[in-house]
Amino acid sequence: MNNIKKYILVVTLTILHFAAIAQMDTTVYTISIKKKMVKNAGKEVMGMTINGGIPGPTLRFVEGEYAVIYVKNEMDVETSIHWHGLLLPNFYDGVPYLNTPPIEPGHTQKYEFPLIQSGTYWYHSHTMLQEQSGVYGSLVIEPKKKTLDYNKELVVVLSDWTNEKPSNVLRYLKRSTEWYNFRKGTATPLNRVIARGAFGAQLNFWKQRMEGADIADIYYPAFLSNGSQKQEYPEFEPGDKVRLRVVNGAASTSFWMTFGGEDPVLVSSDGLDVVPVSHNKTFIAVAETYDFIVTIPNNGKVEFRSTAQDGSGTTSVFLGIGNLLAAPDVPQPDKIGMMQQMAKMDMRMGAPALKFQPNKDEPYKLKESWGMQMNESAEKGMHMNHMDMDKKDMDKKDMDKKDMDKKDMDKKDEKESMPMDDDIKMQSMKGMTSGESRKMKSMRMFSEYNYDYLKSPAKTTYDVNAPVREVLLNLTGNMSRYIWSMNGIPLAETDKIKIKEGEVTRITFNNLTMMHHPMHLHGHFFRVINANGEYSPLKHTVNVPPMQQVTIEFYGNEYGDWFFHCHILYHMMGGMARIFSYDTPRDSRLVGHPVSKLVHETNQYYTWGIIDASSQMAGLSLVSSNIRNQFNLSAEVGYNENLEAEFSYERYIYDYFRVFVGVNVENESPDSFDELSTTAVAGFRFFTPYMFNLDVRVDNQLRPRIGIGRAVMLFPRFSVFGYYEYQVDFGAVNTLEVGKDFEQEIVWNAGAEYMVSRDFSFVGSYDNRFGGGVGLSLRF
Numbered sequence: 162m163n164n165i166k167k168y169i170l171v172v173t174l175t176i177l178h179f180a181a182i183a184q185m186d187t188t189v190y191t192i193s194i195k196k197k198m199v200k201n202a203g204k205e206v207m208g209m210t211i212n213g214g215i216p217g218p219t220l221r222f223v224e225g226e227y228a229v230i231y232v233k234n235e236m237d238v239e240t241s242i243h244w245h246g247l248l249l250p251n252f253y254d255g256v257p258y259l260n261t262p263p264i265e266p267g268h269t270q271k272y273e274f275p276l277i278q279s280g281t282y283w284y285h286s287h288t289m290l291q292e293q294s295g296v297y298g299s300l301v302i303e304p305k306k307k308t309l310d311y312n313k314e315l316v317v318v319l320s321d322w323t324n325e326k327p328s329n330v331l332r333y334l335k336r337s338t339e340w341y342n343f344r345k346g347t348a349t350p351l352n353r354v355i356a357r358g359a360f361g362a363q364l365n366f367w368k369q370r371m372e373g374a375d376i377a378d379i380y381y382p383a384f385l386s387n388g389s390q391k392q393e394y395p396e397f398e399p400g401d402k403v404r405l406r407v408v409n410g411a412a413s414t415s416f417w418m419t420f421g422g423e424d425p426v427l428v429s430s431d432g433l434d435v436v437p438v439s440h441n442k443t444f445i446a447v448a449e450t451y452d453f454i455v456t457i458p459n460n461g462k463v464e465f466r467s468t469a470q471d472g473s474g475t476t477s478v479f480l481g482i483g484n485l486l487a488a489p490d491v492p493q494p495d496k497i498g499m500m501q502q503m504a505k506m507d508m509r510m511g512a513p514a515l516k517f518q519p520n521k522d523e524p525y526k527l528k529e530s531w532g533m534q535m536n537e538s539a540e541k542g543m544h545m546n547h548m549d550m551d552k553k554d555m556d557k558k559d560m561d562k563k564d565m566d567k568k569d570m571d572k573k574d575e576k577e578s579m580p581m582d583d584d585i586k587m588q589s590m591k592g593m594t595s596g597e598s599r600k601m602k603s604m605r606m607f608s609e610y611n612y613d614y615l616k617s618p619a620k621t622t623y624d625v626n627a628p629v630r631e632v633l634l635n636l637t638g639n640m641s642r643y644i645w646s647m648n649g650i651p652l653a654e655t656d657k658i659k660i661k662e663g664e665v666t667r668i669t670f671n672n673l674t675m676m677h678h679p680m681h682l683h684g685h686f687f688r689v690i691n692a693n694g695e696y697s698p699l700k701h702t703v704n705v706p707p708m709q710q711v712t713i714e715f716y717g718n719e720y721g722d723w724f725f726h727c728h729i730l731y732h733m734m735g736g737m738a739r740i741f742s743y744d745t746p747r748d749s750r751l752v753g754h755p756v757s758k759l760v761h762e763t764n765q766y767y768t769w770g771i772i773d774a775s776s777q778m779a780g781l782s783l784v785s786s787n788i789r790n791q792f793n794l795s796a797e798v799g800y801n802e803n804l805e806a807e808f809s810y811e812r813y814i815y816d817y818f819r820v821f822v823g824v825n826v827e828n829e830s831p832d833s834f835d836e837l838s839t840t841a842v843a844g845f846r847f848f849t850p851y852m853f854n855l856d857v858r859v860d861n862q863l864r865p866r867i868g869i870g871r872a873v874m875l876f877p878r879f880s881v882f883g884y885y886e887y888q889v890d891f892g893a894v895n896t897l898e899v900g901k902d903f904e905q906e907i908v909w910n911a912g913a914e915y916m917v918s919r920d921f922s923f924v925g926s927y928d929n930r931f932g933g934g935v936g937l938s939l940r941f
């Protein structure tokens with residue numbers, strides 16, 4: 162095509178484009194993001210607000226309108242806004258460096274897109290950890306034609322709040338302390354494990370290098386509904402049918418939602434309508450949205466309560482006035498019970514979050530070697546069986562429903578979380594292999610998290626002739642280093658996943674971790690395959706429970722690159738993310754904003770340290786670590802004139818194995834600083850089954866050395882530790898004393914630690930070089 166023709170075409174297209182926009186009504190918003198002191202949990206801390214508030218304002222539109230939103234950055238750091246769940250031109254999706262340039266300090270960015278859908282959505286910053294600081298709000302698109310029966314509505318944005326700096330939260334997760342679990346009361350020290358007769362299960366977990374079952378990692382002093390722990394909405398009157406639009410804008414908390422009074426009607430999920438169903442206790446994973454229609458009773462106010470998944474707190478809104486109709490309690494999950502059940506199922510846990518060869522993607526091999534081991538055909542059979550059983554279950558539930566009051570519901574829920582001994586279920590498990598029945602048990606254990614109550618009003622299947630591409634994504638993670646990945650490969654070590662236009666991409670998530678992962682795909686809705694078959698619901702975020710499988714599929718009808726990640730903010734930042742790419746040319750407006758910057762956010766160095774001050778010695782230890790590399794500096798000085806200091810660089814080969822080189826300094830003869838010996842050291846460090854730290858090395862005097870250490874939490878906050886080190890010198894370099902074949906040197910220490918606060922511990926210890934004493938250690 163020659164240039165003139167091309168020019169004419171472009172001009173014509175542009176005119177048509179503007180003509181099309183001119184026909185649409187345009188709604189314009191301006192929002193500005195600003196740092197501000199906020200008090201959400203008893204303490205004034207720096208937050209990031211939108212138009213002065215947390216959450217930001219509800220942006221309201223009508224389907225078919227053209228949205229123009231100006232986002233003003235009034236902070237001193239760059240920011241971004243992603244429109245969660247919206248189908249829009251790739252450039253406006255808002256993931257900085259991937260779709261949209263970041264919004265620089267002092268700058269305003271214009272987003273514009275036609276609204277081709279309706280429902281409850283939200284928006285949030287996609288820059289670093291800003292979402293945790295408050296950069297989120299709701300977005301509502303009214304349908305062109307109202308089909309649901311309600312006369313009022315209320316948006317409720319759920320969130321979690323920490324008074325710590327989010328970057329410090331992540332740093333503390335990376336350094337692996339149990340502090341947040343103590344603070345929440347969800348720690349499972351050995352005394353509690355033993356009291357429950359679960360020591361066998363604990364050993365099984367340790368063997369697989371896991372401390373225990375886990376639900377949530379971070380301590381939050383407050384959970385919020387529209388910015389407060391409790392909110393009253395007295396304006397609703399008896400008989401009002403209120404459409405409650407619930408958005409989970411929390412950074413890392415999923416909730417159980419319960420309602421006082423009559424069961425509400427669940428009418429939509431992730432913005433899209435579902436077949437209305439009376440549903441009280443409903444799980445909302447991070448980033449999901451659900452709409453309910455709540456009828457305000459003649460006398461009384463309805464409580465809508467959200468209970469953090471791990472039972473560490475609640476937040477409520479109250480609709481109407483009068484006597485309180487309290488929402489049913491959700492019992493706190495039993496972590497030790499979960500451990501026992503999982504240990505019985507004989508699953509292989511602890512799949513690597515960091516592979517030896519990240520360039521070799523072997524998802525099927527990973528699936529075979531870890532988790533629940535079963536062959537394919539057995540698995541397919543199981544899946545069918547699962548669907549049948551859930552149907553039976555649901556029918557039974559429907560029958561039960563009418564004469565079930567709230568108290569019964571609680572009991573039933575308790576039973577569901579301990580579902581092993583149910584007669585019907587056991588019966589339908591007859592005739593299975595042991596692998597099948599184990600798998601069935603595990604599915605039962607997490608059955609309260611399946612989405613079978615969500616049914617699309619219309620078929621959601623794609624063109625049967627469209628080619629289907631199967632993708633297996635094992636969800637993997639390393640709790641103690643807080644690295645999260647897929648197929649053992651974090652974002653920083655992988656390429657884009659190619660998506661083809663006109664093709665169905667079917668993704669099977671196989672969760673090999675002990676945590677739930679709400680997986681979110683930008684710019685698309687996907688089918689979550691459930692018991693409703695062709696009527697499986699469409700969603701933008703799907704929760705994948707621990708050790709479970711979930712299959713989704715979507716049709717490729719987009720262009721450009723789209724982000725895909727776990728929506729637990731700290732998991733995404735730990736590397737559990739991918740880029741899905743249609744492999745189309747990159748938008749020229751992104752020049753100077755390389756995607757490597759986004760990837761780098763998930764592979765930063767985190768630094769932490771400990772200072773020990775005891776009556777017999779003083780110590781310092783510093784660690785700086787990213788995904789593969791770690792620098793360590795440690796120094797211990799006894800007041801009896803003994804010392805050891807070491808600097809080392811480590812490279813992680815995979816999760817549990819690292820090689821290192823370094824420099825070690827020790828005093829030459831005991832109890833004297835007169836002469837120091839400096840040696841170069843090299844070796845490997847291995848995190849063994851049963852969770853021992855092993856250090857094997859040799860120094861430049863060819864003296865081999867082996868060290869082994871372990872800490873165990875016996876009681877809440879109270880742990881004991883021990884370390885033993887053996888070095889031998891065969892005289893390869895040094896001259897040994899006459900008549901000796903070798904010389905040996907043994908170092909050992911043991912002690913106990915009591916965690917007073919996040920940053921302080923009391924320590925009592927004995928070291929064969931420094932002697933015994935007591936003191937304080939400070940973490941920073």
Ligand SMILES: [Cu+2]
Nearest residue numbers: 678727729732
């Ligand atoms: Cu996750």
